[in-house]
Amino acid sequence: MIGRIAEFAAACGRALKVLHPKRTFGPAEIDPYFGYSTPDEIVVRGRVLSRRPDKGKTPAKLSPTIWTNFKSMAALFNTRELENVSVRCEGQETVTDEEGYFSLNLPKPDDVYGWVSFDCYFNGGDAPAALTALLPSPNADFGIISDIDDTLIKTETWSLLRNLWNSLTGSAESRLVFSDAVALVEMLHDEVNPVFYVSSSPWNLHAFLSEIFDRAGLIRGPKFLRDLGVSKQKLVNENHHSRKTRSIDTILAANPSLTFILIGDTGQHDARVYHDTIKRHPNRIRQVILRAPHRSIGRSDLHWIENIMETGTPIFVGETYDALLKS
Structure with a gap:
């Protein structure tokens, strides 16, 4: 299916250039x-x-x-x-x-x-x-890597129709940023610890997301987004798992002296991505934090959450971050 979509997207790109060259x-x-x-x-x-x-x-x-x-x-x-x-x-x-x-x-x-x-x-x-x-400051104790969709901003990526509606009809003013997420990132940042963001959102939305972050008071940090080109090869290879793990690998390699806290959600299989990161980078991940954007957690996510627990890495899973903010 992905290959056919890639072929169709590439064909559309070539057709537009032919039909509308000027x-x-x-x-x-x-x-x-x-x-x-x-x-x-x-x-x-x-x-x-x-x-x-x-x-x-x-x-x-x-x-x-x-x-x-x-x-x-x-x-x-x-x-x-x-x-x-x-x-x-x-x-x-x-x-x-x-x-x-x-x-x-x-x-x-x-x-x-x-x-x-x-x-x-x-x-x-x-x-x-x-x-x-x-x-990053040499005084940083650790770094933070956070997902964006349904971790910080409500997009409901676990539902295709809701995600499309929220993404295509919302504005920077109307997008809902979770207040507990703003508070959590600020607490972890502690005025010195660097924050990085990884997302499946395309690079076209970099300025749009930055405006949302600024309005909500989210800590500013480098973003690692998705290349949404019509190249057949890129569309086939740039899946959610490989793109996010590659971005995390880049951040960890750029900051070899820091351990990291990973923040995500259970709507896009972040548990699997973060488990694989823990296995690839022993002793680099100090905690995993996952928001459960809806009450039920899928079997796949539960499986990977259990695998994270087996590594001995502390993990928090909850509908909000309130318990972390009170601790």
């Missing part, structure tokens, strides 16, 4: 993503693209309609990605891939921690884009 887009720009650091380098990331200026642009309203929200969400995906564009930053240079993505490894300065920003340029661009990255 679609009008705005000027090219860098869509910036939060970067991260390793012991030796700073990794800044982004995407060069252009947007449809006449689509999804509606006047701001205090109470936007569902149709307005839908058009705004659709506009986030109505972009033209630019391939082989040269991007320069701090003396380093690279080119974008077939879907406009790029990353640059920059020298890491000594004794600089927290959020840092760099001006980055691309061929054809008039003004620089500010790319930011997080450099």
Whole structure:
């Protein structure tokens, strides 16, 4: 089934280019993503693209309609990605891939921690884009890796129809962020411990999610999202499990001196992903926290929760995080 969907998506992408070769887009720009650091380098990331200026642009309203929200969400995906564009930053240079993505490894300065920003340029661009990255403090006790959907934000990913409705008709103002999640992440962060986010949401939603986070007061952190390209190979290989485990592996490798707390939910089989992480990275995971977004937990999740318990890793499972906040 996945292979057929990939073939269909790739065919649609080719057909659109043939049927609408002269679609009008705005000027090219860098869509910036939060970067991260390793012991030796700073990794800044982004995407060069252009947007449809006449689509999804509606006047701001205090109470936007569902149709307005839908058009705004659709506009986030109505972009033209630019391939082989040269991007320069701090003396380093690279080119974008077939879907406009790029990353640059920059020298890491000594004794600089927290959020840092760099001006980055691309061929054809008039003004620089500010790319930011997080450099964890040496005083951090541990790191936090959290899922987003149904862990922090209510999306009901366990129900396809509800997930589509929430994702396509909601706005940054209307999306429900769990207040106990905000409090939990803030408590664990403790003003020094770095927070990272992994999600199946596509990179097109990076700025949208960041706006939701800012409005809710969620701790800012680098996000590791999903490449939603129409490439047949990428759609086949980029499943939920492999994408999330690869992202977690990247975060752990970038922070070899830290142990981590993993936060997720029982709606997208995070228990299995986190169990596999524990097995691949002995002594690196200090706790697993899972929200149960609906009362019943599937057999598969129960199986992997039991497997996590057998590893000796502390685990919490509950409908809310209130018990953790009171402890």
